[in-house]
Amino acid sequence: MNRLAVSLVLATGMTVSVSVLAMDKMTKIHERGVLKCGIHPGKAGFATPDAQGRWRGMDVDFCKALAAAVLGDPEKVEFITMSSKTRLTALVTDEIDVLSRTTTFTATRDGLNGVDTTTPWFYDGQAIMVKSSIGVDTAKGLNGATICTYPGTTSEKNINDFFESHNMSYKALIVEGSAEAKAAYLADRCDAITNDASALAANRLGMPNPQAHIILPGLISKEPLGAYVKQGENKWRQIVTWTAMALIAAEELGVTQDNTEDLKISGIPEVKRLLGSEGRIGENFGLKSDWALKAIKAVGNYGEIFERNVGAKTPLKLKRGLNALYSDGGLMYAYPFR
């Protein structure tokens, strides 16, 4: 009985935040002078250290843009890597200010976990990859197959939903070690491997012969990935949301990393409002008037961020697809800056 009691004490003690001080998030960040950003420990194109040990990726760039908007300096970010199990708890316990870690927006997470969604940063979807040698060209041909699942969160549920709704049988192998999951797939322990399409593209790159694997057409799930904040911090949530909006709006309006200073003076009214030379948008959010300008100057507009990290010139070679601007047939659409 004593051991049980001790275990319970430790369990609660370790997992629960000691105090929840009702202090405004912005005040806290300003006092600290650095933004604490939760990122993926290593996902090509989204958060991965480069040769100099600096973090690179779409999620990393978003953190930098946020630091530039709030603190005026994109380098004032402390990157904290998060496992898929600890990420939401870390947000609730104030270990991080914002979670920018390819986390899917779902109703359950929004409703249950004490966190709030902001706006989608990358529209992804779960896909299935097979070896071209097995002669399957659609996911519906996988009846009875064994599917390896990467350490994920929604992937095992999605794959189950897919097979259940198509009334097919399957066997899942949920492998926590990502190297082991890849090895199991390559050794034919499983017939297929499933993950978000962007991640599968990255996984395929790391395989001995990338051409021997095909990502089956059609996505089996919707995965809108984006930043999460702690529930109840409305002001902070608005700032995170509108920083993403500003970067998307910049692409819509043709504002790039290099032309911000020029457009600030010569741009059309909406550009001027975005860059802070007109109106009081920044002040209304409790920020400086040039918050968006600093963010765009730091990392570029959404299109530039996309191309630099995951676009055609990178090893991942992802197409814009759903992540193109709405005017190009995608889903990226910024609310108006007025």
Place this chain on the structure above:
Amino acid sequence: MWQLLYNRKVIDLAVQLLMLIVIVSMVFYFAINAAENMGAAGITTGFEFLFDKAGYDISYSLLDYDPRTDSNLDAWLVGSVNTVVFAILAIILTTAMSLLLALMRLSSNWLLSGLAYTLVEYVRNVPILIHIFVWYAAALALPSVKQAISFGEVVFLSNRGLMLPSLECNYLAWESVSLAAMLCLGGWLVRVKLSSKIWRLAAYFMVLVAAFASIEMISITGAVIVYPELRGFNFQGGMVLPPEFLTLLIAVSSYSAAHGSEVVRGSILAVSKGQTEAAQAMGASTHLIMRKVIIPQALRSIIPPMTSVYINVTKAAALGSVIGFMDIMGTIGGSSLNITGQAIECIMIVMVTYTVLNLCLAFLMGRLNRNVQLKER
């Protein structure tokens, strides 16, 4: 009244009571603190999620488990059964290998003792996770399912596991259980050797009926041996021992056996040399001395440290989730946690389950220990 304060028993009791109050109030403090903070943070707490549909597949399950219908509670049960089955098999293997290694190490044959020494030193000085990775890589290096190694077209070995034929009878579960119960009861009645002749006859009769009934049922419903057969993506029919399970079993039991063999060896060496010499003087053979003189005495000091080796074996089941063998940690502490987000509840369930399992194990080992202790009459 004052004398009470100087009474040893009273003081002891008071100290213990105080300790208990401190512990209980600490538990309460943490529990209330947790509940308050989680409430303030907007986290939904509670155990209702246990009855929701789990919605994920479990790669290896000894119970019938269907992700389409079964709940998180079922997933926990499947995980627990996986843990228990793994623990039982791994403990048996660990024990056998520990004994073998210890005896090899103590052998006067230089080759045997040298081999055992090398094995033990290599195995126990490498972390258990590395063992698992190495063995899993070896298992994956087996031929793929299409090129499975066939043993007489009955047993197949590939990197999807060992496919064995299975005996399928159309028994209902309760029928088999009641038959087994009857057999057990009959066996027990015979064993207690009731003085009354009638009882003994009844017992024999019961066993006979149960045996007949089972033969009858098999012949009526027709038990068939189902052989594994390659169809589509995989082998269908028969029984599968997946590579993840085998890998974990081999890795954990060999690692634990390296530790266990040192326990056994130490205990054997601790038996006074005079015992051996006395037995030799009586003309007993080496084998007989080992079996009847040394091992029974060594067991006294083997069992307590072996208990903790066994407990470590049981807990090592959790490591299976790295390679896809799902025990409690992989099911309720892994996928269920990820999907529902109820981290504290899930981890609490995992800890309580492991604690209960290991307390049971410790209890059994404690009884065994009492049996082999020196009895003073």
